[in-house]
Amino acid sequence: MEGLLGVAFLLVLWLGLFGAALLGLIGTFDVLKRIPRDPVLVLAGFFHSSTEASVPGAPSGGSSGGGAPHEQPAAAERHPHPKYVPIFVALMVLTVVTVLLSRVHVGHLGNALIAVAVALVKGTLVAAFFMHLKFETKHLLWVLLIPVIFGIAYMLGIFPDIGTLGGGH
Template structure:
């Protein structure tokens, strides 16, 4: 579906969704900070924080940025981007870990 021919009714429905997403984002922000004060082990804290952040990020991308109603081409481009992002995140670290000598 494209937003191009969206009717006023549909937009109103969207607004309700936006408010729900807003609520969810506030709750999840609370969860992130709340979990921090539980003082979990580093590994657990990283996992929880990143999962919560990813959910929040997906909500923003899917609903505020309307990613959920876009077409396939954009998904492919973003998937490519996400893949290179992961490569960029992991390979330097792996290379350092695997290096001979220091570190």
């Protein structure tokens, strides 16, 4: 009974991950819209009124038709350049954070998960802004994410054996 539940859970997880990825590849699911276009503007939005903060994430999203009259009419052909220095600073802060967090011991698995989580945030910043993935067609993201999903799948496939080893060798 419990095994069956586990299988069902993995099935739903797989459907969610890989199904969403395939949807993204055929172009019906856009997660990039959920990443703010310019983190600095969003941060500024916290300190100013909320009306300004909503502008950078506005629906323009690369389609030339609904382009807003202000700011960047030429941005359709060349990518806009986000502010790189604040992103660099954020990456530095996260580097310090990950070093500090590694001093707090919460078990092998716990520390590993924390390290991976911070690395994922840093990696997302590099890919989204330094590599302009955020401003690229959304299809590209799925070309890259699908291999990663398979990578996670094969790790999950091997890990149960480690559980039986007990990890103490």
